[in-house]
Amino acid sequence: MQLSFEGKVAIVTGATSGIGKATARALANHRCDVMLTGRNQVKLIELEEEISSTGVRCQVMAGDIRDHQFRSRLIEETVTRLGQLDILINSAGVIQMGTIENTPMEEYDRLMDINLRSIFHLTQLAIPYLERTKGNIVNVSSVAGLRSFPGIISYCISKAGLDQLTRCAALELAPKGIRVNAVNPGVVVTSLHTNSGMTEEQYQNFLEKGKETHPIGRVGTPEEVADLILFLASESAGWITGVTYSIDGGRAQTCAR
Numbered sequence: 387m388q389l390s391f392e393g394k395v396a397i398v399t400g401a402t403s404g405i406g407k408a409t410a411r412a413l414a415n416h417r418c419d420v421m422l423t424g425r426n427q428v429k430l431i432e433l434e435e436e437i438s439s440t441g442v443r444c445q446v447m448a449g450d451i452r453d454h455q456f457r458s459r460l461i462e463e464t465v466t467r468l469g470q471l472d473i474l475i476n477s478a479g480v481i482q483m484g485t486i487e488n489t490p491m492e493e494y495d496r497l498m499d500i501n502l503r504s505i506f507h508l509t510q511l512a513i514p515y516l517e518r519t520k521g522n523i524v525n526v527s528s529v530a531g532l533r534s535f536p537g538i539i540s541y542c543i544s545k546a547g548l549d550q551l552t553r554c555a556a557l558e559l560a561p562k563g564i565r566v567n568a569v570n571p572g573v574v575v576t577s578l579h580t581n582s583g584m585t586e587e588q589y590q591n592f593l594e595k596g597k598e599t600h601p602i603g604r605v606g607t608p609e610e611v612a613d614l615i616l617f618l619a620s621e622s623a624g625w626i627t628g629v630t631y632s633i634d635g636g637r638a639q640t641c642a643r
Contacts, residue, residue, distance in 0.1 A: 572634025
């Protein structure tokens with residue numbers, strides 16, 4: 387497989403933890419120059435130092451992905467500092483516990499801003515630059531975009547919307563030579579759930595339960611998802627667009643028991 391990214395430039399959102407961080411490291415390991423963004427400037431700088439030490443060009447921008455002006459600056463600064471844009475990895479995301487009855491509209495709007503609206507806008511902004519390089523986009527969705535789960539309704543809606551955004555954008559951008567794909571992980575060991583309010587004990591119980599809910603008998607790692615993202619972003623996937631690719635230990639194939 388052609389997994390060399392020498393001479394290419396990628397943006398990775400949500401790069402300070404989990405799948406985003408693993409993807410940033412994996413791209414750098416394959417000689418891809420990267421622009422990394424997240425809200426935690428300290429963690430961004432630490433990652434910048436780590437990646438830059440390998441000889442790969444690494445730039446960082448801390449900010450809130452919900453901010454319209456920040457999104458514009460992110461695209462513009464990437465091209466200014468690194469010269470081009472070949473790959474956009476939309477990994478930033480949050481989860482919100484709640485049902486249709488008790489989810490406050492303010493929390494619903496916040497989650498949609500991060501998980502869906504920001505990606506729609508970043509995609510719009512990136513199109514002119516990706517057209518020049520015949521580049522591609524990989525969105526980090528979820529098994530919750532493909533299947534229904536109680537108690538996380540806003541999250542499920544946002545990821546289902548992201549899957550449809552992926553498919554529609556793939557069709558619309560194919561004539562420009564831009565591919566758009568998504569990965570749909572099951573439970574992966576990240577800080578996503580603890581950041582949403584789960585205690586460490588609750589999270590460990592959740593991961594233990596994952597051994598039963600995932601047919602392969604375990605939850606996943608960020609590095610496993612990053613490997614799939616790199617494949618979809620690579621020239622080896624040059625005839626793949628519009629897919630929402632499950633990487634979930636069989637979770638999406640199961641029914642309630």
